[in-house]
Amino acid sequence: MKYINYILIVIGAIVAIYAKTGTDQNQYILIGGIxxxxxxxxxxxKAIPSRNDDELDNNENG
Structure with missing residues (x-):
């Protein structure tokens, strides 16, 4: 499941770069890639835990 996130990032970056390098830039493709x-x-x-959550947990337990 986490590989889908990285695939989205790579595809979006490739599409955005491709749309930017063309001589006739298509703004809609660029926006879609972004x-x-x-x-x-x-x-x-979303999957990365926040540092603030860890600090709150430590303060409540301490």
């Missing part, structure tokens, strides 16, 4: 990239980054960041 959106896919950001969805992947968001999904990865």
């Amino acid at each position: 959106v896919v990239l950001m969805i992947g980054v968001y999904r990865v960041s």
Whole structure:
């Protein structure tokens, strides 16, 4: 399941770079690539625990 997030990031980056390098830049493809990239980054960041959560747990238990 976590590989889907990384695949989204890679696909989004490739599409965004491809859309940017063309001589006739297609803005919709560029925006779509950036959106896919950001969805992947968001999904990865949701899985990373926050440091603040750890500090709150330690303060409550202490």
